[in-house]
Amino acid sequence: MYYSNAILTLVVTPLLSAPLIYLIGRLFMRTGRAGAASNASQLASLLALAGTWKAYIDIVLQFNRSSATALRYITGSVPLQVDGLSILLAGLALTLGTLVVIYSRMYMRNEDGEEKYYAMLVAMTGAMIGLACAADLFNLWVWFEVMALTSYLLVAFYREQKASLEAGVKYLVQSAAGSSLVLLAIALVFMETGTLDLYRIGASAVGTPLMLAAGALFVAGFGVKAALVPFHTWLPDAHAQAPSGISAMLSGVVIEAGLVALLRAISALMAVTLSWGVLLMIFGALNMLVGNLIALKQTQVKRLLAFSSLSHVGYMVMGLGIALHAGTAAGATGGVFHLINHGLMKGLAFLAVGALLYALHIAKGSHNPLTISDLAGAAKRYPLATLALSIAVLGLGGLPPLAGFMSKWQILVAGVQANNRLIFYLVIFAALNSVLSLGYYAPIVNAVYRQKPSAAVLNGSSLPLSMQVPMVLLLLAVVVLGLWPGLVQWLTDPAGNAIMATFGGY
Amino acid sequence: MFNEMNVLMLGILGLFAVGLYALLAVRNLIKIVVALQILVKGAIMAFILAGKINGHMQTAQSVALTVIVADTMVAVIGLALAVQVKRRLGTLDVNELTSLRG
Numbered sequence: 185m186y187y188s189n190a191i192l193t194l195v196v197t198p199l200l201s202a203p204l205i206y207l208i209g210r211l212f213m214r215t216g217r218a219g220a221a222s223n224a225s226q227l228a229s230l231l232a233l234a235g236t237w238k239a240y241i242d243i244v245l246q247f248n249r250s251s252a253t254a255l256r257y258i259t260g261s262v263p264l265q266v267d268g269l270s271i272l273l274a275g276l277a278l279t280l281g282t283l284v285v286i287y288s289r290m291y292m293r294n295e296d297g298e299e300k301y302y303a304m305l306v307a308m309t310g311a312m313i314g315l316a317c318a319a320d321l322f323n324l325w326v327w328f329e330v331m332a333l334t335s336y337l338l339v340a341f342y343r344e345q346k347a348s349l350e351a352g353v354k355y356l357v358q359s360a361a362g363s364s365l366v367l368l369a370i371a372l373v374f375m376e377t378g379t380l381d382l383y384r385i386g387a388s389a390v391g392t393p394l395m396l397a398a399g400a401l402f403v404a405g406f407g408v409k410a411a412l413v414p415f416h417t418w419l420p421d422a423h424a425q426a427p428s429g430i431s432a433m434l435s436g437v438v439i440e441a442g443l444v445a446l447l448r449a450i451s452a453l454m455a456v457t458l459s460w461g462v463l464l465m466i467f468g469a470l471n472m473l474v475g476n477l478i479a480l481k482q483t484q485v486k487r488l489l490a491f492s493s494l495s496h497v498g499y500m501v502m503g504l505g506i507a508l509h510a511g512t513a514a515g516a517t518g519g520v521f522h523l524i525n526h527g528l529m530k531g532l533a534f535l536a537v538g539a540l541l542y543a544l545h546i547a548k549g550s551h552n553p554l555t556i557s558d559l560a561g562a563a564k565r566y567p568l569a570t571l572a573l574s575i576a577v578l579g580l581g582g583l584p585p586l587a588g589f590m591s592k593w594q595i596l597v598a599g600v601q602a603n604n605r606l607i608f609y610l611v612i613f614a615a616l617n618s619v620l621s622l623g624y625y626a627p628i629v630n631a632v633y634r635q636k637p638s639a640a641v642l643n644g645s646s647l648p649l650s651m652q653v654p655m656v657l658l659l660l661a662v663v664v665l666g667l668w669p670g671l672v673q674w675l676t677d678p679a680g681n682a683i684m685a686t687f688g689g690y
Numbered sequence: 691m692f693n694e695m696n697v698l699m700l701g702i703l704g705l706f707a708v709g710l711y712a713l714l715a716v717r718n719l720i721k722i723v724v725a726l727q728i729l730v731k732g733a734i735m736a737f738i739l740a741g742k743i744n745g746h747m748q749t750a751q752s753v754a755l756t757v758i759v760a761d762t763m764v765a766v767i768g769l770a771l772a773v774q775v776k777r778r779l780g781t782l783d784v785n786e787l788t789s790l791r792g
Contacts, residue, residue, distance in 0.1 A: 322753050329760045336767050343774050350787040352771050357722055360764050361713060364729040367757060368706070371736035378744035380753075421790045 187246040188257045191264055193239035194274065195317055198310025199330075201232035202303045209299020222292070225299040229285045229306050233278065236313070240278060244271060248674070253685050256319060263381060265319035267685075268678025272520055273316035273444050275675065276527045277437045281309035283657065284429040287535055289650035291429060291542055301341060301427070308334040308433065312441045321370050321380045321449065325363070328445050332359050332409065335438060338430045339422045345551050351425035355418045362408030362415065366449075369401035373453070385452040386686070395456045402449045403463070409442030411497050413470040420478075423490035424553070428538020431486060435493045436531035440523050443500060451686040460687075461509025465610055468502030471495060472617040479624045484553040485537050488624055489530065492580060495621060496526045502614060503595035507680070508687055510602035517680030518594035524672060525579070525587040525665060532658035533576035539569045539651045543644040556628060561637030562644075569647060570632045572655045577625040579662050582618045587665040592618060594669075698739045705732030719775060719782045723768035730761040 209225030243266055247255060254267035285305060292298050311331035318324040336359070340352025374380055376395055377388050389395055408415040419439070423431050450460055475494025482488035503519030506512065540562060541554040563570040579586035592614075599611035665671060705728055712725035734754045741750025776782055 322756075326756060326760065329764075333760075333763055333767060336771075340771055340774070344778065346778055347789055349771060349775050349778060350790055353719065353775065353784070353787060354790075356764070356768055356771060357713070357726065360726045360761075360768070361729065364709075364726065364733055364761075367730065367733035368736055371733055371740050374737065374746075374750070374753075375740035375743055378746055380749065425790070 187243060187255055187266075188259075190239045190242040190246065191255070191257045191266060191317065192259060194236060194243060195264060195310070195314045197236045197239065198232055198306050198313065201228070201235075202307035202310065205229050205232065205306060206299050206303040209302065213299070219293065222289075222294075222298045225302040226285060226289060229302045230282070232306055233282050233285065233309070236310075237278060237282070240274060244275075247271060247678075253678075253682060262323055263319040264317045266317055268675070268680070268682035269444060269447075269520070270316035272524065272675050272679040273437070273441060274313040276440070276524060277309050277312040277316070280433055280436045280527060280531050281305065283531070283535070283654035284433055287432075287538075287651055287654045288427070288429045290648040291538060291546070291651065292427065295341075297341075301338070304334045304338050305430070305433070308338065308438075312437055315441050315445055318448070319382055321373060321382060321385065321452065324382075324445055324448055325366055325370060328366070328406075328409070328442075329363055331438065331441060332363060335422075335430075335434060339426045339434075341427055341430070342425075342551065345425070347421075347551075348425045351418075351421035355422040358408055358415070358418045362405040364405075365401045366405030369398040369405060369449075372398040372401070382448060382452045382686075386454060389453050389455050391456045395453060399450060399453045399456055399460075402446065402453070406442055406446035406449060407467075409439065410446055410501075411439050411442070411471075411494055412467045412501070413474050413494065416471075416474075416494055419494065420487050420490040423493065424484065424486040428486070428534055428541060431490075431538070432531040432534035435490065435534060436527040439493060439497060440500070440527060443497065443523075447504065447683065448686070451683070454687050461505045461507070464501050464505030464508060465607070466505075468498045468500075468505055469610060469613060471498030471501060472614060473498075476617055476620045476624075479621070482624070483555050483557075485556060485559065485628065486534070486541075486554065488556075488628075489533050489537065489577075492621065492624070493526075493530060495617065496522070496530070496580065498617075499592060499595060499614065500526070502610065503598065504683065506595070506599050506602055506607055506610075507684065510604060510607065511684075512598050512602055513680050513684045514598035514601065515595065516683040517676050518591055518598050520679040520683070521594055521669070521672065521676045522588075522591035524675065525591045525662075528658055528661050528665070529576050529579045529586075529588055532572055532655065532662060533580065535651070535655055535658065536569050536573035536576060539647055539655065540566060540573070540644075542651070543569075543647055544640045547645040556631050558638055558640045559628065560631050560635035560641065562631075562641045563633045564637055565641055565644060566647060568652055568655065572659045574629045574632060575659055575662060577628050579666065581622040581625040583622075585663075585666050587662045587669070590666055590669040695739065695742065698735060698742070702732050702735045702739065705729070705735065717783050717785055719772040719784055720769065722784065723765055723772065726768065727761065727765055730757065730764075734758065 479491035507515030709729035
């Protein structure tokens, strides 16, 4: 059990260090020097994340050396597992979490309660890592709830702003109602099978009416967090009103973590019905269409990006649905590849928009939303941020040499290879949606590069280095993954195989 | 007819029905937080019933305790938000929270 310590460290470090980060921040606040509290809590966050990174790298090395599909480790009565999907989600959460901690240095400076922000951010990262590693239905729910609790507080962080409060209330009510439905579903599964372990449930689940009801409740409950379409109405408000670093986390990993939780839960109920694949494909089509159509009429940039997250969840769900329905591992691999790419591209887009929002509004103490017309001609004054934003949105729109194209292409190819007429129509629908999405991405690029600078841009303040470094790193990642998509095959192949293995081993 | 299983089952259904109805019908933010609590209480009773049926009562009880802790935290955050909403907007009516649309 040489890897057991590493798994425990990976899951526990961020959660245990979150209260310490808060305390350190409070202690340094007593010294009364300007910025002491924020420097201290940010440094403590980075140290905690560094410890987590070390455990993560240990586990990845062990995992690649062993031939097992999942490393399992039971501490007390809490079973943990590390398979391809956990490594992928934990890696994405850690990457974005670390970059957002660096990014928030100036963005959050002098906000009231800055030390709470860093503590919550680290706790949220830890909760997502735990969710990725949970091997027990109830633990899955507990991690899910911790992630939700921290994100409620982060969404409503600007508590003097009416809009933030409103977004926080909507998010809390919908998400809490969803998680109580998940809890009922877990109770039903427990009633029927007498166990909470995902593997043993998968072995004994049969299609009784109670299990079918549990499956439906799982889809509705986790669907709220994963933003499947009829349950998505909290998403644009929450993602647009949160501080920009948090928007990047919410859009980049939190909704994907909800999707992974949904996958884990229904993978245990795989034998209950044969229609999971079809259900996921229907949700995929709905998400793509609704997300794109509403995004087309948005004028605020952050709201537009939030709606585009809906359509990208659609692509992931569609890839996974193709994989489950037709039994092709390529669909699952494409789906998780899009999960990584969307995390990086949407993270980059929100960080770039946040940098511009900071320069044009927040540095002057105003909380007005950033509109597309504010961005007119911003390329002259902010070349790096606007380049990052343009590359990110063009990648999201799926232009060829960028990361988003590669994963969309992989999903579409998997769909064509499935040799099924309905899936073929779905592939055409998805490709058309991808073109439609350029209808709202292109105006941003156009405004940034081809219009006369607006008054807001001319009066804007300069961008600090702590915002530019994370943007440059993510920008490089998006371009490099587009040119050499094979670089993350060591992540996506095991994750795709893990999904196929949990869904009954095709 | 009136054995304890049936009473528990009716209790679960009743709590979920009341909770979902209240979520849809009630406009006061604090009452909405109460409605969320009622929903989760129904789920806790479902766990107890499940433990009773399949004989794993210890697991069911430990799960129930964990859920009580977790959903208390949701209630705390919900009420904290309600306090802020009352301070900034001067009302607890959720129908007044309509500045974000489209």
